[in-house]
Amino acid sequence: xxxxxxxxxxxxxxxxxxxxxxxxxxxxxxxxxxxxxxxxxxxxxxxxxxxxxxxxxxxxxxxxxxxxxxxxxxxxxxxxxxxxxxxxxxxxxxxxxxxxxxxxxxxxxxxxxxxxxxxxxxxxxxxxxxxxxxxxxxxxxxxxxxxxxxxxxxxxxxxxxxxxxxxxxxxxxxxxxxxxxxxxxxxxxxxxxxxxxxxxxxxxxxxxxxxxxxxxxxxxxxxxxxxxxxxxxxxxxxxxxxxxxxxxxxxxxxxxxxxxxxxxxxxxxxxxxxxxxxxxxxxxxxxxxxxxxxxxxxxxxxxxxxxxxxxxxxxxxxxxxxxxxxxxxxxxxxxxxxxxxxxxxxxxxxxxxxxxxxxxxxxxxxxx
Numbered sequence: 001x002x003x004x005x006x007x008x009x010x011x012x013x014x015x016x017x018x019x020x021x022x023x024x025x026x027x028x029x030x031x032x033x034x035x036x037x038x039x040x041x042x043x044x045x046x047x048x049x050x051x052x053x054x055x056x057x058x059x060x061x062x063x064x065x066x067x068x069x070x071x072x073x074x075x076x077x078x079x080x081x082x083x084x085x086x087x088x089x090x091x092x093x094x095x096x097x098x099x100x101x102x103x104x105x106x107x108x109x110x111x112x113x114x115x116x117x118x119x120x121x122x123x124x125x126x127x128x129x130x131x132x133x134x135x136x137x138x139x140x141x142x143x144x145x146x147x148x149x150x151x152x153x154x155x156x157x158x159x160x161x162x163x164x165x166x167x168x169x170x171x172x173x174x175x176x177x178x179x180x181x182x183x184x185x186x187x188x189x190x191x192x193x194x195x196x197x198x199x200x201x202x203x204x205x206x207x208x209x210x211x212x213x214x215x216x217x218x219x220x221x222x223x224x225x226x227x228x229x230x231x232x233x234x235x236x237x238x239x240x241x242x243x244x245x246x247x248x249x250x251x252x253x254x255x256x257x258x259x260x261x262x263x264x265x266x267x268x269x270x271x272x273x274x275x276x277x278x279x280x281x282x283x284x285x286x287x288x289x290x291x292x293x294x295x296x297x298x299x300x301x302x303x304x305x306x307x308x309x310x311x312x313x314x315x316x317x318x319x320x321x322x323x324x325x326x327x328x329x330x331x332x333x334x335x336x337x338x339x340x341x342x343x344x345x346x347x348x349x350x351x352x353x354x355x356x357x358x359x360x361x362x363x364x365x366x367x368x
Contacts, residue, residue: 062365063353064303066310071351074310075110078344081317082106083126085333089133092334094143094152099334101155101162102341104130108162109341112251113348113358127166134163137172144180153184154194157201158249164205178209185210192219193242200245213246222260228270233283236271240286243293250289250345253363264294269301276301276308279323285309285342292349295363306350309343319343 082103089100107130111123134140143149144156156173163170173180181202190198199213217223220242226235247254256264268291275284284305291302312320318336352358 062298063350064298064300065306065350066303066354068351068354070310071347071354074313074347075344075351077313077315077317078340078347079110079317081340082110082344084316085337086130087334087337090139090143094146094148096334097140097143097159098152098155099337101159102337104162105158106337106341106344108165109345109348113352115352115355115357124166127162128168131163131166131168134159134168134170137170137174140173144176149180150183150187153180153187154198154201156180156184157198157205161201161204177207181207181209191238192216193221193238193245196220197241197245200248204248217246222256222263225263225267228267228274231271233280236275236283236287240283240290243290244286247293250293250349251359252293253295253360254290254293256294261294264290265296268294269296269299272299272305273301276305279312279321281309281312281319281321281323281343282339285319285339285346288346289342289349292346292353292360293363295365297350297353297363298365306346309346313343 085103087096087100087103089097092099104127107123107127111120111127114120114123140156160170160173160177184198195211196213196216199211199216202209203213221235221239222242231239243254244250254264268287271287272284272291275281275287278284288302288305288309291297291299291305296302309319312322314320318333319339321339349358349360353360353364356364
């Protein structure tokens, strides 16, 4: 390693060490602003985290961080914001379609996680109403003809999975799916973790095309296991999507070999804390979901990350990313929707875990 490289590695190591020590010693709170203040209607925990009663309740389920009641207050705020937006599936071209899928995905995870029958039915109807603009899929034909379309094959597959689950037929898309998949798989320079995410989606709709997740997994990050000091935001993003491809995008526990589990049980809590301190709620939310599917939702680091996510919810219900500054006060709903979707899913899963239910309940480590 060159002298410059050595200095960079040392500097990164020192920075990570300072961040870890800082959060343990000072329990750094989220900086408050009009955008990030939690409203009085939410659980009143100030900057000190969940109340002793809430912590005790969570410990029974083996979950760190906010209580189920605090998570529910955040979910209710999020639903109010989600009701206020409607993104057209085709008006913004193929890039705009991506935002539409994230909106629909938000309704889908609300439906999947909801335990109350009346609310579940309410979310089912809302999901069907938001799928209605797709019709039989013909409206998408124009945007799927563009050169950029193959890059967005994952979004198309997510929409197809959701539509099937909701009983909304898209025959115009189903008919073209083999050709669309072939073009999407052949996109050059797609990193292995993103190939795994795509293969997982293909398998989830019952098709066999391209390399399988087991074939790709042998070349993914669960095998290469880069050191934390050599992992930047892009590598963390790739890791989350490799994991998503192996667990239905966060909807079932991740099956792991002992060596893979050992690495993730060390790495994922680290990154939950790191991105909480870096004030990066978008990638931080994806890391929190990964902690949930692996079973490290009982760790201090996870609890800090989830607490921070709730603190960074705006009074209107969407989530903010203080590190980005949100200098563009004129953000459209579409500009916020990715952070909103992953943040909402993390909070929904957290509520379910705190209550000892839901698709990830098998990951709970009771008695620790």
